[in-house]
Amino acid sequence: MNVSAPEDRASTSLFAPLHLGSILLSHRVVLAPLTRNRARPSETYINTWVPTELNVSYYSERATPGGLLISEATPVSRRASGTLGIPGIFTPEQCEGWAKVTRVVHEKQGFIFCQLWHQGRTTHSRLTGLETWSASAIPIQETPHLSKGLDPVPQDVPHAMSLSDIQETHQEYVSAAQNAIASGFDGVEVHGANGYLPDQFHHSNVNVRTDEYGGTPEKRCRFTIELVEKLCRAVGKDKVGVRLSPFGLFNETRGEDRQRQWTYLCGKLSELGIAYIHLIEPRFDEWRTEAQKLDWLLHRADTREEASLRPYRAAIQPPTACIVAGGYHPGNCWEGVEKVRLFRMFLSNLSSVYFGEGRP
Ligand SMILES: Cc1cc2nc3c(=O)[nH]c(=O)nc-3n(C[C@H](O)[C@H](O)[C@H](O)COP(=O)(O)O)c2cc1C
Numbered sequence: 001m002n003v004s005a006p007e008d009r010a011s012t013s014l015f016a017p018l019h020l021g022s023i024l025l026s027h028r029v030v031l032a033p034l035t036r037n038r039a040r041p042s043e044t045y046i047n048t049w050v051p052t053e054l055n056v057s058y059y060s061e062r063a064t065p066g067g068l069l070i071s072e073a074t075p076v077s078r079r080a081s082g083t084l085g086i087p088g089i090f091t092p093e094q095c096e097g098w099a100k101v102t103r104v105v106h107e108k109q110g111f112i113f114c115q116l117w118h119q120g121r122t123t124h125s126r127l128t129g130l131e132t133w134s135a136s137a138i139p140i141q142e143t144p145h146l147s148k149g150l151d152p153v154p155q156d157v158p159h160a161m162s163l164s165d166i167q168e169t170h171q172e173y174v175s176a177a178q179n180a181i182a183s184g185f186d187g188v189e190v191h192g193a194n195g196y197l198p199d200q201f202h203h204s205n206v207n208v209r210t211d212e213y214g215g216t217p218e219k220r221c222r223f224t225i226e227l228v229e230k231l232c233r234a235v236g237k238d239k240v241g242v243r244l245s246p247f248g249l250f251n252e253t254r255g256e257d258r259q260r261q262w263t264y265l266c267g268k269l270s271e272l273g274i275a276y277i278h279l280i281e282p283r284f285d286e287w288r289t290e291a292q293k294l295d296w297l298l299h300r301a302d303t304r305e306e307a308s309l310r311p312y313r314a315a316i317q318p319p320t321a322c323i324v325a326g327g328y329h330p331g332n333c334w335e336g337v338e339k340v341r342l343f344r345m346f347l348s349n350l351s352s353v354y355f356g357e358g359r360p
């Protein structure tokens with residue numbers, strides 16, 4: 001439904017301040033995380049990429065006083081990487097590059113969170129030089145994406161992570177988060193959406209484990225919840241956000257029991273008192289049109305009744321705020337602003353919408 005913009009846009013909650021963890025936003029227009037593939041290859045470390053002046057100018061151009069930027073997905077380790085031109089945050093030169101980015105954003109009185117990324121089974125050992133890891137030994141069927149810079153070859157059959165692999169991976173996230181804060185980021189966002197490593201644990205078709213990390217919706221959330229707990233201890237809960245895609249299909253995620261699982265996950269993460277949970281709207285899909293995606297959801301038993309973020313938003317309680325993204329534009333964003341009082345909704349310049357709990 002399209003709703004025209006209120007005449008006095010400045011008086012809407014879009015331009016009201018909001019506490020988001022440790023920062024005070026002066027408006028609620030948030031830049032979504034957007035992979036740009038603009039980093040340079042490292043001359044020192046194999047299979048790693050480093051932020052450049054182009055990254056600095058890209059973020060500087062989008063910084064506004066009191067506004068929040070979320071960085072492109074940023075690998076936490078070499079094993080987590082796997083797409084050309086993506087700057088990680090696990091080597092000194094990467095941290096130096098990111099420090100230049102955060103400096104220019106802060107010079108404009110803006111804020112920036114670092115999106116922490118682990119590709120899990122969606123990477124390839126030929127790109128990382130390391131074994132590919134995932135929740136279970138279930139490969140993606142698709143051939144690698146062209147941006148991975150390989151001739152099409154079958155995806156790796158991933159190694160099913162042992163309990164010590166899980167601990168090691170959590171520690172890589174913690175080190176990356178500490179690097180991010182030391183490089184000037186205002187916080188970190190766990191990329192727990194779109195079929196990457198945490199989401200590989202979430203989905204029952206990718207995670208067939210029978211230990212405490214699989215087998216039930218609650219156990220499939222354990223990898224993410226424990227990770228977020230460790231990040232909160234390492235950098236502070238007010239500097240941690242998480243991105244989730246309860247309706248995602250990307251990277252062959254076809255998990256069942258979604259509403260029970262993501263409601264539980266949102267509730268648990270909110271209980272930790274993190275800064276925000278960032279949800280992707282059901283209508284958005286990487287490959288399908290909005291109409292195709294909604295049609296697909298209509299034909300699934302677990303989404304036929306309600307393809308909406310409502311149950312997940314309801315599970316998120318203050319002080320944790322809620323950010324939403326996916327398919328917002330000036331024609332559909334104002335409905336929420338005018339009608340939703342508990343959560344007020346916001347549109348971005350590019351591709352993200354902010355949906356905060358309204359605490360000034
Ligand atoms: C070019 C491009 C790069 C993206 N990179 C990321 C990313 O690095 N991390 C992420 O969580 N989402 C990524 N996304 C998804 C967006 O953050 C967003 O969820 C999606 O575009 C839906 O919002 P929109 O309908 O406003 O575009 C990307 C999307 C695009 C188009």
